[in-house]
Amino acid sequence: MQNSFSATPSRPAMILAGVLMLLMTAAAALLLPYANQPTTGSNLRPVLITALAVNNSIIAYLILLHFYVKRRPATGLLGTAFAYSALMSSYQLLMLPEVFPGQHEMQLGSHLSIWLWFARLAGFAMLIMLAMLCLAWQPKPPLSPRQSSGFLLGCLLLAVSLIWLVTQRLPPYLPDLGRLVSDQGDYKALRDSGLLIALLLCWGGALLSVLLVTRLRSAFHCWLALCCYGYLLYLMLVFSSSHRLTVGWYASRFFEQLAATFMLGALLFEVFRLQKRLQSSYSQAYETSIRDSLTGLFSRRHFDSTLDAIRHRPPELARPFTVLMADIDHFKRYNDSFGHVQGDDCLRRIAACMAQQLRDGDTLARYGGEEFIAILDGCDELHAAQIAERIRSAVEQLAIPAASDNPAPRPVVTVSIGLYCQPASPLAEEEHQQVELADKALYLAKHQGRNRVCLLPATAPTG
């Protein structure tokens, strides 16, 4: 069930839902004494039913999309409940005399009008209860993609057949409901007929099933419960007034709209939350993909793409840059003496030390094994040599004890550094040639006795 709408309600969300529930109750209680007061307002029935149909269609669409992702049958049924309500509202709208005044066959008689209203509300509540029942018995693994397509089709068929049954098949067999509402909009008789009690029981059942099955463990279910509560207040206000277009009549419609608005708000919030989660997972995945897991420096792949971007920038933005390649001296001996775990620690300390010596805009990466590489953008030979010397000296000053068989004069871990400075007007044109040249400089540094910086002149042959 938690997988269906996963976010546990946060404290502020619970408080907001609680406050809204209290406000709704207080507003309904305040309005009750004036429920029968007539208003001078015009008949907004078509507008209100249109709003309801649109809102419920969007809600159904969003829930069914959620079902398509999570493939939980209960979610499919819940979407069906809202789709049913939306379709029934649309049907009711098309039949209103105010919408097609000339089309007599389209106009609702009181009999059909009451029946459609009753069937929409009762069917909606029962479908919510069915969804909750399904949630309580829901099998743990979600449906397979094929099963979920079949289930979705089944759900839509269920909604459409229910509507067909309600609108086309059942009306001739129903007792005459027309007498329950007079032409002047007096529905006192409807109030006393037992239909309202039946609707109250349906929505009470729906609210109870949401509370019992979900125990409000997710934010979405909190709002679903509030939606059911909104429908209960709606029915109470219908109960307390006896005429159309009275304060109670308008207030009841307001609560019905409010119930739909809560659901829409909750679903849009789910979408927003999902987008936020997606964004943060993407950022996390991207960060992981460009980082070396041991040292936290950039990965070789990221270095390559950065170098590529620098190499291909437009000529008007071209400026010199330096490729710096550093390699820990006699690291094999270090590993052999102290073991790989301590070797890893040594790599991490040297990586952090090197990163400290560079500017924010420089790209420092682990090139592989005990080799590091950096791009010092906008850095000419003079500055690059100073920075490289600073790095070399900082690593030496870390004073990490070297292996006992290290032939260096000072028994600490050191690095050799090779530099290649690329002037603004390129000498080395081929892909990765700057790296090859920096590697060549590093080889020279090793050859000349290690723990030193060697710079390959930019005028060196590029072959």
Ligand SMILES: Nc1nc2c(ncn2[C@@H]2O[C@H](COP(=O)(O)OP(=O)(O)OP(=O)(O)O)[C@@H](O)[C@H]2O)c(=O)[nH]1
């Ligand atoms: N602990 C540890 N060792 C690594 C890692 N990657 C590479 N190495 C070790 O680094 C050592 C590199 O050895 P060599 O390529 O012979 O170079 P060197 O001993 O540093 O000698 P010079 O470079 O010539 O000074 C090998 O022993 C590798 O096992 C790593 O991630 N962790």
